[in-house]
Amino acid sequence: MQRAFSGTGIRASEEPLLRAGQGPVLMQRAAHGLATEVARLLAEQRGRVYGARIVLLAGPGNNGGDALYAAASLVRRGVRATAVLSPAGTHEQALEAFRRAGGRTCTLAPEADAVPKADADTGSGLTDGDGNRTYAAIPEQDWLAEAAAADVLIDAILGTGAHGGLRAPWAAAVRALQQNAAAGKPDALVKSRAPLIVACDLPSGVDANTGELHEPVLRAALTVTFGAAKTGLLVPPGEGAAGRLQVIDIGLSDGLEDPVLRRLDATDLALLLPSPGRDDQKYTRGVLGVVAGSGQYPGAAQLSCAGALACGVGMIRYLGPESVGALIHTSSPEVVCSQGSVDENHVQAWLVGPGIGNADGSEAKQQLQRCRDAYDSGLPMVADAGALTVFPARSSARMIPHVILTPHAGELAQLFQRLDRDVSRTQIEANGMRYAVEAAKLTGATVLLKGATTLVASPHGTVFSQSEGTPWLATAGSGDTLAGIIGALLAALAAQTARFSSVGIAAEDRWAAIAAAGASLHGRAGVLAAAGGPLHATALATAVPEVWRNLQAPGPVI
Numbered sequence: 001m002q003r004a005f006s007g008t009g010i011r012a013s014e015e016p017l018l019r020a021g022q023g024p025v026l027m028q029r030a031a032h033g034l035a036t037e038v039a040r041l042l043a044e045q046r047g048r049v050y051g052a053r054i055v056l057l058a059g060p061g062n063n064g065g066d067a068l069y070a071a072a073s074l075v076r077r078g079v080r081a082t083a084v085l086s087p088a089g090t091h092e093q094a095l096e097a098f099r100r101a102g103g104r105t106c107t108l109a110p111e112a113d114a115v116p117k118a119d120a121d122t123g124s125g126l127t128d129g130d131g132n133r134t135y136a137a138i139p140e141q142d143w144l145a146e147a148a149a150a151d152v153l154i155d156a157i158l159g160t161g162a163h164g165g166l167r168a169p170w171a172a173a174v175r176a177l178q179q180n181a182a183a184g185k186p187d188a189l190v191k192s193r194a195p196l197i198v199a200c201d202l203p204s205g206v207d208a209n210t211g212e213l214h215e216p217v218l219r220a221a222l223t224v225t226f227g228a229a230k231t232g233l234l235v236p237p238g239e240g241a242a243g244r245l246q247v248i249d250i251g252l253s254d255g256l257e258d259p260v261l262r263r264l265d266a267t268d269l270a271l272l273l274p275s276p277g278r279d280d281q282k283y284t285r286g287v288l289g290v291v292a293g294s295g296q297y298p299g300a301a302q303l304s305c306a307g308a309l310a311c312g313v314g315m316i317r318y319l320g321p322e323s324v325g326a327l328i329h330t331s332s333p334e335v336v337c338s339q340g341s342v343d344e345n346h347v348q349a350w351l352v353g354p355g356i357g358n359a360d361g362s363e364a365k366q367q368l369q370r371c372r373d374a375y376d377s378g379l380p381m382v383a384d385a386g387a388l389t390v391f392p393a394r395s396s397a398r399m400i401p402h403v404i405l406t407p408h409a410g411e412l413a414q415l416f417q418r419l420d421r422d423v424s425r426t427q428i429e430a431n432g433m434r435y436a437v438e439a440a441k442l443t444g445a446t447v448l449l450k451g452a453t454t455l456v457a458s459p460h461g462t463v464f465s466q467s468e469g470t471p472w473l474a475t476a477g478s479g480d481t482l483a484g485i486i487g488a489l490l491a492a493l494a495a496q497t498a499r500f501s502s503v504g505i506a507a508e509d510r511w512a513a514i515a516a517a518g519a520s521l522h523g524r525a526g527v528l529a530a531a532g533g534p535l536h537a538t539a540l541a542t543a544v545p546e547v548w549r550n551l552q553a554p555g556p557v558i
């Protein structure tokens with residue numbers, strides 16, 4: 001399981017080591033890790049490290065220091081490195097090491113919007129060796145040309161010591177880089193591709209604690225982070241700016257407190273996913289009740305059932321309109337369909353809401369009543385789509401972690417409205433973790449917030465984040481399939497607390513872990529089904545069993 005910590009927590013864990021004089025050692029470990037990862041990237045991209053060109057944006061603090069030491073070691077391997085320095089100062093020892101190794105430097109002018117001048121006297125042009133020259137203007141200066149021609153650009157402006165977004169002159173420098181990239185520079189005369197951006201510890205402008213973006217932010221292809229993953233790198237929208245994440249162990253683990261966030265990995269899934277034992281029969285394996293679909297949206301019921309069946313549920317009892325039941329039977333004859341009531345059906349968990357529609361007709365009213373009855377049964381439940389309008393207002397008074405709400409950002413904004421909280425979709429998209437956690441606290445339910453990174457917040461404060469999917473999953477019916485997957489896992493796993501403790505998850509957090517496992521399976525199925533190309537929701541469920549098989553630990557070799 002991957003664990004993430006707040007930037008503040010990681011800084012606190014460094015404190016005792018810094019007091020013991022270990023600061024320089026930690027920085028050397030960080031720099032070594034960064035240099036190793038950049039060298040690996042260069043070798044992958046160019047075939048070799050020697051002769052590569054890098055530019056580093058080195059801020060005034062230790063983040064810039066890490067990158068300068070890393071670049072010094074790359075220079076010794078034959079890399080041409082140019083450091084763009086802050087007028088506010090630079091980590092002195094690291095700068096000295098960089099210059100001694102043969103790195104080139106220039107310093108940004110303190111003014112934010114200096115007028116560009118072509119005149120050589122203004123200081124345009126890079127100096128070699130240990131020279132250091134101040135630029136009078138940012139746009140179109142030589143360091144930008146150097147950056148455009150570079151193989152890798154290291155963003156080491158701000159790390160965990162950042163307060164808010166980039167200030168002048170860095171904000172203008174980053175905007176100039178972004179404008180160049182948008183204008184298609186470098187062009188074919190220089191080289192065919194823009195430099196790969198590597199973030200040192202975290203992309204500058206990403207809040208390490210929350211993942212909020214303070215623009216402008218350079219989107220990294222790779223983030224090399226030190227000590228442990230920062231929360232902001234595993235939640236939206238920060239994760240989207242971080243690219244691939246590589247954690248470098250610099251020896252902090254003893255001082256790290258409880259993680260803020262967890263991410264299930266393939267090993268966790270292999271241990272958590274249910275598999276039938278010799279004595280099992282269909283009823284012991286978990287029966288899922290499904291209240292989904294309407295004349296308006298019959299397909300949602302089919303997709304939900306297909307998602308649940310793909311996870312090996314013991315049986316599905318479907319409740320809904322006869323016409324929808326008939327349609328389900330065409331694709332999934334194994335589903336037991338009826339128009340009965342919730343009390344007449346003995347199940348281990350309920351999935352309610354996909355496609356139940358919002359019309360006022362008697363059919364929709366009946367489905368909504370079934371949703372309420374399922375909730376009143378006190379059984380574990382997934383409440384999706386149409387059912388989200390029914391519960392939160394009713395359940396806010398007590399803890400109901402076994403009720404899993406599965407909104408996307410727009411649905412979560414509506415949910416907040418019903419709770420008399422004015423939170424917009426845009427606000428949720430800018431800080432998903434904050435609002436998923438708040439919604440879980442307000443409703444007492446487990447809240448799964450869907451997106452490219454899916455967050456699951458338990459009302460007890462535990463947060464999971466899963467990001468295995470592909471943008472091809474953004475297609476109608478994808479969420480219905482997810483709801484079915486989680487419903488099936490809920491029916492099978494709700495009572496199996498020992499399974500969760502074996503992977504270090506407290507019994508009270510198992511509901512959130514089940515939802516996270518479902519999101520992970522769904523994401524992996526999306527990647528497999530899409531195979532790099534388009535995906536339609538029906539193909540998702542089909543891919544789940546293969547994902548599942550691939551996750552099982554290989555048996556002993558005989």
Ligand SMILES: NC(=O)C1=CN([C@@H]2O[C@H](COP(=O)(O)OP(=O)(O)OC[C@H]3O[C@@H](n4cnc5c(N)ncnc54)[C@H](OP(=O)(O)O)[C@@H]3O)[C@@H](O)[C@H]2O)[C@@H](O)CC1
Nearest residue numbers: 026027061062063158159160161162163164165166167201
């Ligand atoms: N501690 C350790 O031993 C280890 C630390 N490590 C590394 O150190 C990093 C943390 O280093 P750090 O504490 O020096 O902070 P850092 O992020 O470099 O920046 C602080 C400077 O930036 C400035 N500044 C702030 N906000 C700004 C803004 N919005 N726009 C512009 N400027 C802004 C701020 O000025 P101020 O706001 O205080 O006026 C100050 O001058 C960490 O991420 C990791 O890479 C590793 O080597 C492992 C060992």
Ligand SMILES: Nc1ncnc2c1ncn2[C@@H]1O[C@H](COP(=O)(O)OP(=O)(O)O)[C@@H](O)[C@H]1O
Nearest residue numbers: 450451452469470471473474476477478479480
């Ligand atoms: N850009 C993306 N990258 C990865 N997964 C995504 C992306 N956009 C959406 N998803 C996933 O696709 C699903 C969409 O769900 P939802 O919007 O409820 O669809 P529907 O209601 O049409 O079934 C969610 O599981 C979400 O996490």
Ligand SMILES: [K+]
Nearest residue numbers: 155156158202
């Ligand atoms: K950085």
